[in-house]
Amino acid sequence: MDRLFGGxxxxxxxxxxxxxxxxxxxxAAFSSKS
Structure with missing residues (x-):
């Protein structure tokens, strides 16, 4: 793909x-104990 064409x-x-x-x-999602 040409950068000027598809950019x-x-x-x-x-x-x-x-x-x-x-x-x-x-x-932080893994630090809470459930």
């Missing part, structure tokens, strides 16, 4: 998939 389309696709990062750290 803008790929960027638009990735921006549609953009999500908010989690507020808690990844390790």
């Amino acid at each position: 803008p389309e790929a960027l638009e696709f990735i921006r549609k998939l953009n999500f908010t990062p989690p507020t808690a750290a990844f390790d």
